[in-house]
Amino acid sequence: MINNPILPGFNPDASILRVGNDYYIATSTFEWFPGVQLYHSKDLANWELIPHALQRTSQVDLRGNPSSGGIWAPAISYDNGIYYLIYTDVKARKGVYKDLYNYLVTADNMHGPWSEPVMLNGSGFDPYLFHDDDGTKWLLNMQWDFRDGHRRFGGIVMQQYDPKERRLAGPVKKIYEGTDLGVTEGPQLFKRGGYYYLLVAEGGTGINHAATLARSSTIDGPYVTDPAYPVMTTRGAPDYPLQNAGHGMLVETQKGEWYMCHICSRPFPGTKLNPLGRETSLQRCVWTEDGWLRLAREGRLPALTAPAPDLEPQPFPERPAKDDFDAPALGLQYQTLRVPAEESWLSLRERPGFLRLRGRESLHSLHRQSMVARRLQHFNCTVETRMEYEPEHFMQMAGLVFYYDEQDYFYVRVTRDGDNGVRLGVITSISGKYSENRDREISVDGWSAYYLRAVVRERALQFYASPDGERWQAIGGELDMGVLSDEHGGKLGFTGTMIGLCAQDINGTKKHADFDYFTYKID
Incomplete structure (x- = not known):
């Protein structure tokens, strides 16, 4: 069994990736250096910490960054022998404005070294880089809108990335407005069965957090929300041991099994307080006949223990006390x-x-x-x-x-x-x-x-x-x-x-x- 959380303690905004027989997770590190914690696994149940991605101040300079600013929601991906890491550096987070920059670094190995960064944009946080089958690459992020009379979370936008020119090119298009759950962020895009699937975080990172899925037959939409949304949430279940569940990302095993990693929190009973911070858990998922994702357990609550995949267990040595x-x-x-x-x-x-x-x-x-x-x-x-x-x-x-x-x-x-x-x-x-x-x-x-x-x-x-x-x-x-x-x-x-x-x-x-x-x- 997989015991949740798989990454206890301050490990939020997990991005998961499989390359061959190896699984990797990247989590947010905010004002702590080096930036972006990276984990490795062979079986999804046992994880080891590997060197952080951002080891140099030329990749991220956090001096003067506000607390809980800095590195937000890193996203890892892979294409043609190259590992890609997208991350946000938040320089100011309070008030109506968000001063931030989204960067891209690459490496030939998840253990690094990672390249010098390419600055992409600053329109909003939670970036994700999608590699389409035709070789095109697309950057997604939420759009921040500070104007009076506008929603602060202005939906999910997309723009093409040119790897030769190392810059964004072409028009910016809004592809998803979100649902009535509010606060649409954390976009993750993948393909399955002829559809582009967009997995987003909604409801904020507190008690109303949720993971919502939408799909489209074309990459730029329109995206139709799962009629039974959200896929996962703990909203309305304040006594459940895992709270604040949302901000998920999916991975498919070598044998066609699907799992979602996601944020969670374990507050003290009767409170919202948890000194361990937001942690990472993993859920077994299944697909319905009409192509929508569901948790393997019934309902929307994340499981405390999930069935492990059909892979040989490969534990790592425990770190000495x-x-x-x-x-x-x-x-x-x-x-x-x-x-x-x-x-x-x-x-x-x-x-x-x-x-x-x-x-x-x-x-x-x-x-x-x-x-x-x-x-x-x-x-x-x-x-x-x-x-x-x-x-x-x-x-x-x-x-x-x-x-x-x-x-x-x-x-x-x-x-x-x-x-x-x-x-x-x-x-x-x-x-x-x-x-x-x-x-x-x-x-x-x-x-x-x-x-x-x-x-x-x-x-x-x-x-x-x-x-x-x-x-x-x-x-x-x-x-x-x-x-x-x-x-x-x-x-x-x-x-x-x-x-x-x-x-x-x-x-x-x-x-x-x-x-x-x-x-x-x-x-």
Whole structure:
């Protein structure tokens, strides 16, 4: 069986592709670098993380991008030995305008390297490149419309792409207006049985999210909506374990079986809050006699477990719980915030066996933070690190952070506070309200190292500290993980909780902190 979600934690907007016996998924990474997470599978049930696609700032420069901006909805495709990746870089996302650019990169192998980007357009997000049987290529995206009196989501538009000239050419045509579910985006186009099928996301990415199918006998329409739309949704079922289901894409196996990957979320019961963010699930699908797609299970709700395809199971080795930082490069599970991991601020060589971070800008910065983070992927887990650090000033600090964005985070950190000496405590920022919780700080003068631990139990987070890894004490009170969720406080973000090692030196002197290991253990 396939157990959903197949990609737990912050992994939204999945685009799926089969080439021969290999399956690939690309997911959105927003403000985290490198851009576009890529996964590989042989059986659709077991997945391994492979190198991210956008490894260079010439491919994507995220400095200054807003939180939940950056890389939206990547789409992967393949034609004549070339892999294509389309992605949106969102530079501004609040207010009536959307400042964004859609780019195309190519590669001979999904493991890269990927080419320098070609800028295509900026008319709307969620681009998709379709390769027709006659060799023509077509770019689809939703049309954003900021004008008064117009729908913001102005339907799906299409324009031809000229691979020789590396640019769009010819007229732009609107091919689909969507349905009464509203918010039509995320177009995916494919052919089957003499029809062009258009799969779109509708209803927004929250509780009304849905996947809708339409078809046409010609590529430019008119497209007729499935009379029984939507194909999948959890709207109207607020207690179902998988929520916010939509934004799907289809893949056909070697043996003619069909599957849809899609967004989902697992909120805490009775709430919309989920610190794991939007995840990726996979559904078995079937076709009706009159050529419409249905979930293999009855109804429109996504299955918690789906029948695996008729393929030989091929699991991958599990990633070790503990990373001792002995490798010459960061593991693929880590990302940095907006900027690449460069020797000027991050080193695995200066002190072998340690991750050295040089402090830079604050946790509120949209430019040059010194943070290395991985996704929170489980509701019950324990995280631990050992840090060596000698702060000289209150503007220098380092530690372990649970980070959603610059408005919402929980940070157990070590700093120096003048005559009070070296202090260890928890900083919280909740909907932008900052607090140092000074009454719960402890003195750590004389500690040669700082063992930091975080225990997650569903909605509860508790930090701990120890001078030796043996004698632990709770630091601060129990914290609400619901704060680190897309819809907390009405912020409507799109990412999920990242667990980071970080250092700040707001003085600009780049005081370093050394981290001996990082452990992520599922409980």
